[in-house]
Amino acid sequence: MNGRVFDTTMTSRSSGFELELAAETDNVPLVRHALRGLLEASGVPEERIADISLAVTEACANAVLHAYPHSRGQFEAAAELSPAGELVVTVRDYGSGMAPRVDSPGLGVGLPVMAAIADALEIDTPGGSGTVVRMTFEVAGSAS
Amino acid sequence: MVILQAVSGIVVERAEPGVEVIIVTGEHDISTAPELERRLEAALDSGHAVVIDLLGTTFIDSTVLRVLICAREQASERSVGFRCALGETTGHGVRRLLELTGMAGRLQAVPTRADAIAGAVAPGHA
Numbered sequence: 001m002n003g004r005v006f007d008t009t010m011t012s013r014s015s016g017f018e019l020e021l022a023a024e025t026d027n028v029p030l031v032r033h034a035l036r037g038l039l040e041a042s043g044v045p046e047e048r049i050a051d052i053s054l055a056v057t058e059a060c061a062n063a064v065l066h067a068y069p070h071s072r073g074q075f076e077a078a079a080e081l082s083p084a085g086e087l088v089v090t091v092r093d094y095g096s097g098m099a100p101r102v103d104s105p106g107l108g109v110g111l112p113v114m115a116a117i118a119d120a121l122e123i124d125t126p127g128g129s130g131t132v133v134r135m136t137f138e139v140a141g142s143a144s
Numbered sequence: 145m146v147i148l149q150a151v152s153g154i155v156v157e158r159a160e161p162g163v164e165v166i167i168v169t170g171e172h173d174i175s176t177a178p179e180l181e182r183r184l185e186a187a188l189d190s191g192h193a194v195v196i197d198l199l200g201t202t203f204i205d206s207t208v209l210r211v212l213i214c215a216r217e218q219a220s221e222r223s224v225g226f227r228c229a230l231g232e233t234t235g236h237g238v239r240r241l242l243e244l245t246g247m248a249g250r251l252q253a254v255p256t257r258a259d260a261i262a263g264a265v266a267p268g269h270a
Contacts (some may be wrong), residue, residue, distance in 0.1 A: 001181065010223040018156045025173075025174045026248045027175075028173055028174050028175055028205075028245055029173060032171075032173070032203075036166045044234070048201065050235065050236040050240065051236075051237070051240055053203065053237060054203070054205065054237050054240060054241055057173050057174075057203075057205045058205060058206060059206060061173070061174045061206070061207060064174065065174070107207075107209060107210040107213070107245070109206045109209075109244075109245045110206050112244070112245075113206060113212035113241065113244050113245065116244050117240075117244075
């Protein structure tokens with residue numbers, strides 16, 4: 001009917017992971033926990049992990065809330081940590097874009113929170129199909 | 145103390161007559177915000193003062209923050225006593241979200257559960 005495939009798939013390496021998930025709220029913590037595992041294993045300080053977890057959770061919540069208001073869909077979250085300590089997190093959906101919702105359960109603060117925490121934030125709507133949020137975080141040298 | 149209801153990471157206690165304490169522990173986000181909202185609505189409907197204990201909360205996202213702020217606003221509208229307990233044991237991610245959004249003041253936060261209970265039952269709270 002609506003093309004539900006939505007088996008969760010995860011590819012994981014020591015330097016990152018890729019997750020493909022149904023755009024459902026229960027899957028948002030999975031991304032955060034995968035990210036935490038990656039950053040803890042890399043010795044990133046706890047406070048920085050908490051900040052990055054917040055930014056990435058907001059990005060995933062946007063994908064789940066805004067991409068598919070009238071249907072079910074999927075989203076992808078990928079993280080890659082370079083040897084130089086640059087973390088790139090990409091959250092992608094294939095939905096209708098970040099259209100405002102009058103019934104939005106958010107506060108409208110997700111994007112400002114992401115922008116405040118990430119060292120770089122890019123939002124793209126490739127070919128009008130879905131939204132790609134790409135956040136870069138410097139995590140090297142943040143230990144003090 | 146009577147534990148009224150418990151689900152994962154959300155416990156509702158009758159700490160003393162006239163006060164319902166919602167203890168929020170661990171991580172909460174868009175996946176648990178609806179359940180928290182139901183618990184808070186039920187507590188507000190009880191007519192008792194409401195305290196939200198965030199001392200063991202390690203993480204919240206903006207959907208949870210919205211639920212907390214709505215609860216506070218509803219408490220004000222109904223003249224129901226309301227406080228949040230938010231202190232040093234509250235997770236960094238929680239305090240960071242409040243700092244970034246500038247909404248800490250809207251939660252009527254005090255540093256201990258005892259302060260929160262006392263503040264919520266005090267006359268002229270609302």
